Amino acid sequence: MTARTARHWVRTVRWYLRELTGEAEYDRYCERHRRRHPQAPVPTRREYDAMRTSYREAHPEGRCC
Template sequence: MKVPRWASAVRWYLRELTGETEYDRYCEHHRHRHPLAPVPTRREYEVLRTAHREANPQGRCC
């Protein structure tokens, strides 16, 4: 069964909105840079990301 074009666009948008693609990009980067190391789970990734954001706050205007 072929998925309609609009459905794949909605899926892409929702994945971007929820951060799924960010984790996927991180996994690809991790596999490329550290091929022998295990890839962190989604939960481990979220903990690492939160710790990094708290240690390196970004100033925002809005």
Template sequence: MTAPNVRHWARTVRWYLRELMGEAEYDRYCERHRHRHAGAPVPTRREYDALRTRRREERPEGRCC
């Protein structure tokens, strides 16, 4: 394997793992928050997870249980 191929493979694996673990979702949320609420503090990852869980419980979408 050449060095560019290894770097491409490593970036692909990193992207996949970040999507799988939800890190990319939090990063996208932070960017939206900074854009829409300039100057307001960005919630921590823990606060974001609590918000997301609360929102899912309050408004279930397409869940049978």
């Protein structure tokens, strides 16, 4: 395995894990928030998770439970 191939695999696994854990979603939210509301402070990860949970509970998407 070449160094280039190894770097590719590391980047791919890192991308997958960030998507799986939701870390990438928070990063995308922060970028969008900074663009749309440049003067407002960006919520912390904990605040973001609380907002996301509240929204999902208030707007269920056809879940059975």
